[in-house]
Amino acid sequence: MKAKHIELVVNEKAYDMTVAVNRTLLEVLREDLNLTGTKFSCEDGECGACTVLLDGKVVRSCLTLAVDVRGRKVTTIDGLSQNGELHPLQAAFIEHGAIQCGFCTPGMILSAKALLDRHPHPTEEEVRTAIDGNICRCTGYTRIVKAILVASQKIPMVS
Amino acid sequence: MCSYSVVGKGISRVDVMEKATGAAQYTFDIRLPGMLYGKVLRSPYAHARIVHIDTSRAEHLKGVKALICGRDIPPRGLFHLGDQTLLATDKVRFVGEPVAAVAATDRDTADEALDLIEVDYEELPPLFDPEEAMAEGALLIHEKLGEYHRLMPWLHPIPGTNICHLTKLRRGDVEAGFREAYRVYENRFTTSMVQHCSLEPHVAVAAVGATGDITLYASTQSPFLVRERLSHVFQIPISKMRVIVPYVGGGFGAKSAVTTVEPIAVGLALKAQAPVKLQLDRSEEFTSTVVRHPTVINLKTGVSRDGKLLASKAKVIWDTGAYADDGPFVARWGGLTASGPYQIENVWNDSCCVYTNKAVAGAFRGFGCSQITWAHESQMDIIARDLGIDPLEIRLKNAVEEGATAAWGEKLHSVGLKASLRAAAEAIGWGKKLPPGTGMGIACMHKFTVALMSSAMVKVNDDGRVEVFKGSIEMGQGNNTIVTQIASEVIGVPVEQISVPEIDTRFSPYNGGTFGSRDTFMVGNAVRLAAEDARRQLLKAAAEMLKVPFEELRCEGGRVFSSENPAEGVYLAEIAYYSNASPAGPIIGKSGYSLKGIPFRGIPLDPETGQSERPAACWTYAAQAAEVTVDKDTGTVRILKLVAAHDVGRAINPTNCEQQIEGALVMGIGTTLYEELGLDAGRIVNPSFADYKVPRASDVPELVPIIIEAPHRDGPFGAKGVGEPGLAPTAAAIGNAICATTSVRLKDLPITPEKIFSEMKEREA
Ligand code: FES
Numbered sequence: 001m002k003a004k005h006i007e008l009v010v011n012e013k014a015y016d017m018t019v020a021v022n023r024t025l026l027e028v029l030r031e032d033l034n035l036t037g038t039k040f041s042c043e044d045g046e047c048g049a050c051t052v053l054l055d056g057k058v059v060r061s062c063l064t065l066a067v068d069v070r071g072r073k074v075t076t077i078d079g080l081s082q083n084g085e086l087h088p089l090q091a092a093f094i095e096h097g098a099i100q101c102g103f104c105t106p107g108m109i110l111s112a113k114a115l116l117d118r119h120p121h122p123t124e125e126e127v128r129t130a131i132d133g134n135i136c137r138c139t140g141y142t143r144i145v146k147a148i149l150v151a152s153q154k155i156p157m158v159s
Numbered sequence: 160m161c162s163y164s165v166v167g168k169g170i171s172r173v174d175v176m177e178k179a180t181g182a183a184q185y186t187f188d189i190r191l192p193g194m195l196y197g198k199v200l201r202s203p204y205a206h207a208r209i210v211h212i213d214t215s216r217a218e219h220l221k222g223v224k225a226l227i228c229g230r231d232i233p234p235r236g237l238f239h240l241g242d243q244t245l246l247a248t249d250k251v252r253f254v255g256e257p258v259a260a261v262a263a264t265d266r267d268t269a270d271e272a273l274d275l276i277e278v279d280y281e282e283l284p285p286l287f288d289p290e291e292a293m294a295e296g297a298l299l300i301h302e303k304l305g306e307y308h309r310l311m312p313w314l315h316p317i318p319g320t321n322i323c324h325l326t327k328l329r330r331g332d333v334e335a336g337f338r339e340a341y342r343v344y345e346n347r348f349t350t351s352m353v354q355h356c357s358l359e360p361h362v363a364v365a366a367v368g369a370t371g372d373i374t375l376y377a378s379t380q381s382p383f384l385v386r387e388r389l390s391h392v393f394q395i396p397i398s399k400m401r402v403i404v405p406y407v408g409g410g411f412g413a414k415s416a417v418t419t420v421e422p423i424a425v426g427l428a429l430k431a432q433a434p435v436k437l438q439l440d441r442s443e444e445f446t447s448t449v450v451r452h453p454t455v456i457n458l459k460t461g462v463s464r465d466g467k468l469l470a471s472k473a474k475v476i477w478d479t480g481a482y483a484d485d486g487p488f489v490a491r492w493g494g495l496t497a498s499g500p501y502q503i504e505n506v507w508n509d510s511c512c513v514y515t516n517k518a519v520a521g522a523f524r525g526f527g528c529s530q531i532t533w534a535h536e537s538q539m540d541i542i543a544r545d546l547g548i549d550p551l552e553i554r555l556k557n558a559v560e561e562g563a564t565a566a567w568g569e570k571l572h573s574v575g576l577k578a579s580l581r582a583a584a585e586a587i588g589w590g591k592k593l594p595p596g597t598g599m600g601i602a603c604m605h606k607f608t609v610a611l612m613s614s615a616m617v618k619v620n621d622d623g624r625v626e627v628f629k630g631s632i633e634m635g636q637g638n639n640t641i642v643t644q645i646a647s648e649v650i651g652v653p654v655e656q657i658s659v660p661e662i663d664t665r666f667s668p669y670n671g672g673t674f675g676s677r678d679t680f681m682v683g684n685a686v687r688l689a690a691e692d693a694r695r696q697l698l699k700a701a702a703e704m705l706k707v708p709f710e711e712l713r714c715e716g717g718r719v720f721s722s723e724n725p726a727e728g729v730y731l732a733e734i735a736y737y738s739n740a741s742p743a744g745p746i747i748g749k750s751g752y753s754l755k756g757i758p759f760r761g762i763p764l765d766p767e768t769g770q771s772e773r774p775a776a777c778w779t780y781a782a783q784a785a786e787v788t789v790d791k792d793t794g795t796v797r798i799l800k801l802v803a804a805h806d807v808g809r810a811i812n813p814t815n816c817e818q819q820i821e822g823a824l825v826m827g828i829g830t831t832l833y834e835e836l837g838l839d840a841g842r843i844v845n846p847s848f849a850d851y852k853v854p855r856a857s858d859v860p861e862l863v864p865i866i867i868e869a870p871h872r873d874g875p876f877g878a879k880g881v882g883e884p885g886l887a888p889t890a891a892a893i894g895n896a897i898c899a900t901t902s903v904r905l906k907d908l909p910i911t912p913e914k915i916f917s918e919m920k921e922r923e924a
């Protein structure tokens with residue numbers, strides 16, 4: 001298999017690497033960079049467990065080729081808390097009981113982050129739509145939606 | 160009521176920090192040095208004889224390190240009935256059955272190797288319909304049914320048929336009850352084949368040590384069962400078979416038995432003499448792992464004019480697919496409970512577990528209770544409507560209560576059924592006037608809690624931290640939090656000072672398995688007793704250290720002190736340090752738990768009548784109510800509100816109980832309205848999340864979980880489990896609400912818009 005040289009930034013750390021052209025971003029994150037916070041459950045674009053942010057936008061890392069993200073910025077769950085401080089979404093997920101088995105959590109939090117970054121004060125319906133691509137089989141979603149709304153309320157209103 | 164400091168509080172779960180940051184490790188994340196990747200070749204036929212397997216080309220592929228097929232494996236049975244080996248030997252019995260497996264240096268090579276294995280099959284006529292499979296003269300799926308080794312003496316296969324188990328329940332004189340009845344109702348209900356869809360797939364990593372000992376990481380609910388079965392299959396002593404279970408990313412029953420994944424991983428690792436990871440992909444999850452039993456449930460109910468249930472007869476057929484797996488257990492419990500949580504003098508049930516050439520059905524959250532409840536609660540609604548009695552009233556009139564005798568002969572205790580019914584009715588506004596097009600439905604249930612046995616160990620470390628060792632799995636249900644609260648309450652240490660290590664059969668005490676809603680009750684009791692033991696040891700050592708009588712000492716906030724003079728005290732760390740040097744040794748509390756005077760599997764059922772004084776650890780009860788609208792032009796159902804009142808005995812952690820109920824309700828919505836594995840000649844046609852719809856965030860209505868507490872005298876602090884019941888009454892509550900607004904009564908799950916629409920059209924015509 002042909003390999004290519006790429007540079008990319010993951011969680012604000014720069015990497016220089018050679019990857020086979022058929023490998024997905026998911027594989028490179030989990031296997032080469034040992035960032036196992038990102039999960040996968042279908043490798044088919046349907047469950048959202050592999051969600052990461054690419055330049056701030058939601059992507060399914062199982063459907064994204066690593067060579068296609070050359071030169072771009074990737075955010076995964078492993079890099080979300082800063083200096084031991086939880087991201088407000090992580091804190092809200094904990095506080096509002098939005099985590100059960102935790103397997104959907106990384107993808108769920110990143111989908112929520114992308115939403116709040118572009119739209120800090122969404123309605124409940126907008127929250128539900130934003131996470132519709134993320135399956136959770138444990139929680140029934142109610143507490144996840146609540147956690148996202150609470151986190152959004154902590155973001156100051158800009159007038 | 161006495162008050163507790165931690166029990167009864169909705170504290171935040173103990174494992175959420177790791178899970179929120181992505182640091183939590185699952186079997187899925189395990190990688191060992193030199194690890195190979197396993198892949199499984201599966202049967203394309205529903206029923207065929209294996210004539211020949213040629214593996215030579217695959218074996219010579221570069222990168223292939225091991226290949227196994229039926230002729231290489233130990234011929235010993237995997238599970239209860241001994242009807243299944245880890246790979247097919249002479250026959251395949253369902254599409255998706257493992258036929259051969261390879262381990263290679265990478266996944267692509269393993270895939271390529273599968274393509275190079277040539278299997279000659281001779282197709283046999285398949286059986287897909289369980290009723291046909293039960294008919295006299297039907298071809299046999301297991302010709303040697305009578306010869307299989309039965310792990311449980313009560314298993315009741317009928318040789319020369321496709322019936323792998325039959326449970327009978329007989330009480331009173333059902334025919335006399337029907338004769339006496341004002342009316343008799345006969346209806347047939349069915350349920351679909353559905354999938355658990357845990358987000359973490361089935362996965363196992365096996366490694367062989369220098370002395371032939373095996374270490375297995377597995378995403379399983381039952382590490383001790385897996386250990387015992389693998390040790391049997393591979394004839395390895397139990398002490399050389401080590402099973403480690405990190406966090407499990409959802410189980411819902413699919414991981415509660417030994418599956419083919421763990422033994423195939425071990426078989427490959429033994430052959431390759433290298434670590435092997437075997438992880439199923441999503442389509443294999445859909446096509447090769449256990450499913451929820453499709454059922455056919457025929458109910459006949461005799462009722463007095465005022466709605467008193469006089470006689471109930473149920474013939475339940477559990478379509479268990481190609482192998483028995485947990486099917487006989489499901490059928491057994493279904494056979495006991497099929498007449499519902501009602502006081503009925505005359506009951507007759509036959510609960511039959513039947514082989515077909517389909518995916519294997521096994522444990523699924525609810526363990527048969529969901530299917531049974533769908534039937535008896537739809538039936539109750541049919542009766543209420545026909546007699547013109549309010550559906551809530553007819554249930555209250557017949558509901559079991561404290562001291563009532565169940566159909567299986569047990570005198571019931573801790574029965575929060577009527578309270579659940581009233582609470583659910585109140586929360587939904589039962590009886591209020593509804594806008595046109597809107598309807599309400601109610602349903603209730605009873606569910607057993609499996610007993611078995613559990614044990615626990617509570618250790619106080621030199622830094623004063625307390626570790627709770629137990630054999631139950633944390634799979635998202637919150638068990639680590641529950642045992643933390645129990646230990647904290649008993650010993651008198653803050654929850655922050657307690658940790659719960661992952662399960663490792665080398666250190667963790669035995670547990671029957673994380674299923675059947677049993678861990679809060681059984682493991683909870685073992686932890687309670689072990690913590691009491693640890694506390695006793697702490698006080699004893701402190702008494703020596705402080706020279707204060709034992710009786711005068713108290714432990715609070717992680718410190719033992721004299722109740723006379725609280726300033727005089729020692730911290731747990733100091734006691735642990737002292738104790739290490741004393742003849743008493745380290746502070747390690749321990750205990751086992753099973754029900755007093757009762758065999759650990761419960762009192763066996765009488766084989767002819769199903770009667771038993773106490774077949775289960777306890778029973779839980781619930782009632783749910785739904786408010787729905789139905790679009791008259793499309794048949795589309797919109798659920799406006801779902802309320803669920805569950806008797807949990809006592810809530811150790813109310814938030815955790817609510818979380819379990821909410822999650823189950825949403826699973827209940829899916830299995831009621833759309834979840835169904837479609838089959839074409841035995842092949843599952845929708846093996847993906849694109850084609851098998853599970854509920855998404857925008858499908859979820861307002862959910863109202865309500866906790867009812869009818870404490871159980873044997874439960875830890877009175878608690879009972881609540882993991883499974885949450886989706887059992889949901890289908891009937893929704894179905895009854897649909898009927899209330901459309902007059903359409905659907906008896907087959909799932910209730911799709913097409914079915915509603917065509918029924919509505921038929922009624923118009
Ligand atoms: S794993 Fe990428 S969407 Fe499911």
Ligand code: FES
Pocket residue numbers: 098099100101102103104105135136137138139358408409635
């Ligand atoms: S918490 Fe288990 S899948 Fe969401």
